[in-house]
Amino acid sequence: MADLSVNIGGLQMQNPVMTASGTFGYGEEYADFMDISKIGGIIVKGTTLNHREGNPYPRMAETPSGMLNCVGLQNKGVDYFIEHIYPRIRGIKTNMIVNVSGACVDDYVATAEKINALEDIPAIELNISCPNVKQGGMAFGTTCAGAESVVSAVRKAYKKVLIVKLSPNVTNIAEIAKSVEAAGADSVSLINTLMGMAIDAERMTPVLSTITGGLSGPCVKPVALRMVWQVSKAVKIPVVGLGGIMNATDAIEFFLAGASAIEVGTANFIDPAVTMKIISGINDYLDRKGFKSVKEIVGALMV
Amino acid sequence: MADLSVNIGGLQMQNPVMTASGTFGYGEEYADFMDISKIGGIIVKGTTLNHREGNPYPRMAETPSGMLNCVGLQNKGVDYFIEHIYPRIRGIKTNMIVNVSGACVDDYVATAEKINALEDIPAIELNISCPNVKQGGMAFGTTCAGAESVVSAVRKAYKKVLIVKLSPNVTNIAEIAKSVEAAGADSVSLINTLMGMAIDAERMTPVLSTITGGLSGPCVKPVALRMVWQVSKAVKIPVVGLGGIMNATDAIEFFLAGASAIEVGTANFIDPAVTMKIISGINDYLDRKGFKSVKEIVGALMV
Amino acid sequence: MKKHIVDLKIVANDKLGDKHILMKLTSDVPLPEMRPGQFVEVRVDHSASTFLRRPISINYVDKEKNELWLLIQVVGEGTRQLATMEVGDKLNLVLPLGNGFSDPQPQQKTLLLIGGGVGVAPLLQLGNYLKQKGFQPMFLLGARTHKDLLLMHEFEKVGRVLVTTEDGTAGEKGFVTNHSILTTEKIDKIYSCGPTPMMKAVASFASKSGIDCEVSLENKMACGLGACLCCVTETKEGHKCVCSDGPVFNIKDLTWQI
């Protein structure tokens, strides 16, 4: 039994497997299938300062080895979360992390401040890369200045572990990561979804109500691996890797590329209990290869 | 029988289906399977000023619904092309287009000049987006200034139809396209491959000799459609769409998104005669929908 | 109701006409409790173009034989692949999902179950359930032509079956909402599943006549668990997930223009 524990910028985790925001609800939705407290970290869905209805239906399109979505951060707002959801989930015995999004810097800061007061939320994932909202979201994640501004502002207001989720829809993600690191982030997670589009040739219309949406699933894994590789060489803070991870082998590829932990997203839709298989599969790999700890294979790619 | 003819910035084509550079050799490789002169245009493989051995093996990795390659523009140089290959292929009764690449602006210009003298080559596709070469290539394609510099220089030297192939590895492809248009390009083609990476978890090594490579196949289609949609709204010159087109329905999606013609790439590897099926499938769609010409559905997406 | 991930064995996979299959599945252990109107998410293996699970409504649960029936319309490559599966093959399912139809009020005596196309599927399970509860469910089933009527013999075992066909080859000619029963009998509650235009017509009739009416919606889904929020529909309380808040909604909660 290898040591699976990792520490992400101060966040201690029993294992390096987290669930990606927007794919695992608040955890409860999956409680029938496994003991969700065995997951290293659960990143609950994107939370904003105010209630958001999100985008109209249709919000999803199946694509080759993946899917597009344009949910658009539907959520009841941070106050509702604190009042109604937090009390239900604070007891879950693992890292409950809140994904925070906003339309402007003040929104991000106000939301982060409120969550900073929740003792059982040890970290937030700052989403500066949502491709499905008109204002904010990805806008902050596609320039160094934009990323720096929102991260440094939130850093002042938020005292716990700050993970910043990066957009892959950029020319140079390593530069963005460096700005985020300089602005005080404890960790970066990548990749968020690639901006894509699906068309119904028969109806001659876009499939998604918003025309474009965010691409996820195994189809994006090669791009995600490349970006994790580039970013992990550019920054000193730990990198959380995600993008099309379906099994333990995929997860190990991300560790080798330089990720200290990983997030499982779309795979939860195909196998609701996949996180358990990934955790045990990582352990099997480490045992078979004779590694004592998962930390030994982080960035261990032989080039 | 609908009218499939299109005109791409002065290049008249019997139908809007071309083969993508590097996936169809010089056409001859596929002559056993069909009458290749029935293809709207054949874009022969990347040609540089001097002979290039390309990158070491392994150069290819299969990925979910796609593949990575890092061939690295292996070719015998433009003089060899003119002396030995051009005489063989000039007789092929369709548009034979040369894809031109270079490490610096002078190389691009010198190569384009030599090809400008070949009467049976009506157009070139300027590759400012190859992710697999150390110098040049994508470097020119990822900044407006870089793109503008090489395109305007080549424009002065090259008098026929100039198509510029854009990189998808950018934050704002529409801006790059505008610079290319301003520099005098007759058309833009997109997308080139997405930069990706594959890892062999068992051997703990990259699969490709160059670590990263270019991703193609159906997995990139949603990104390609999105970028064709963005670019076709940003420029007035015709857009040539490519990226994971496997069948006629995929091709029609690109027309609806704004492409005036399309290129078939990776699909040639799975079905060497796929271009013929795509051409007839486009015609069937137009007939069934009652369109007289393929031009009627270019950018006809109802939003 | 606790959700499960199960591998079930196919005991029958029969073609019904050229567009549908009836798949019967069993297990060595007793099947979990499932409410009428709930659905399952099927994993489609060996289909290069099918990435996500496919939501399929529960057609019938045979407690004696420990069988789950799925009535599937063959539309895309995913369902085509399901149609090629053979007796003995295993199918991976997540079940039971969604809320299901609600029980009638004691005073609701005349219950009409209106279905169209493959939408008749959940009504068989619902009819059996209501019958066991001591109600006498009535079916009103619509199709384009008599050939498209599905599982008629099964419905007839459960209760009175009324039919409309657009070409008049069976039952009354026209749409379900044209059927004489709607004018001749006082209906206390309507349960409906079928094409959206049909359900909207049914909902329109029900609301005009002041009849309690539940409809089962079908949206494109990813997780099926209420986690991804992809399959939402407009309700008077905003966007709700068809997979977890539905698929069954009372029409008074929807924002349909009827």
Place this chain on the structure above:
Amino acid sequence: MKKHIVDLKIVANDKLGDKHILMKLTSDVPLPEMRPGQFVEVRVDHSASTFLRRPISINYVDKEKNELWLLIQVVGEGTRQLATMEVGDKLNLVLPLGNGFSDPQPQQKTLLLIGGGVGVAPLLQLGNYLKQKGFQPMFLLGARTHKDLLLMHEFEKVGRVLVTTEDGTAGEKGFVTNHSILTTEKIDKIYSCGPTPMMKAVASFASKSGIDCEVSLENKMACGLGACLCCVTETKEGHKCVCSDGPVFNIKDLTWQI
């Protein structure tokens, strides 16, 4: 030789041990001409993770029965899927591809065909071809243990068969390059196919002994037609495509350090 895209019908798909299958395919029309050493590109349907065709060397062509034999090692999901195919199923192939082995010179009398593992596949077709040409091909086949020796009865029909096994359970103990034949007989030409380390050892022996030697290489391929330049190998004339310039190379053209 003209290349074709064909749908062939499976007439047999037999397991050989637990790691290999022998698939026999036929057609209503006569199969195209194929040279020994050439290969086919197989399209794998119903495999979500297999995107590209799989190159498989031609094991044998039975002119009388109009059959093409493919000896396939089951390694990944693609070949696993091929192993599940049944008699009567259709398989889509592009064939024949590559250059094939070259004919011996008239003065080359003693021909040794050295194979290891699944690499023995093309040597059966080559042996038959050489025999028809009036030569007396000799086979030297290596395996880890006797269980891993493939199609021995077929090879024995064609010519003398020598064997080495690493554990000594059949033939001489050791590697093919340890076999006594290499020291007791004067060999005029060697044809070899198998794991790269084996072929390099064979090539090393051949070049030291001044024996003409051809090897059949196996690289990862995309197009199989010499168009994509993915499957290149180093030669004295630079990168060459294994799919179109090979798969067969004379060792004097390669840059192996031997």
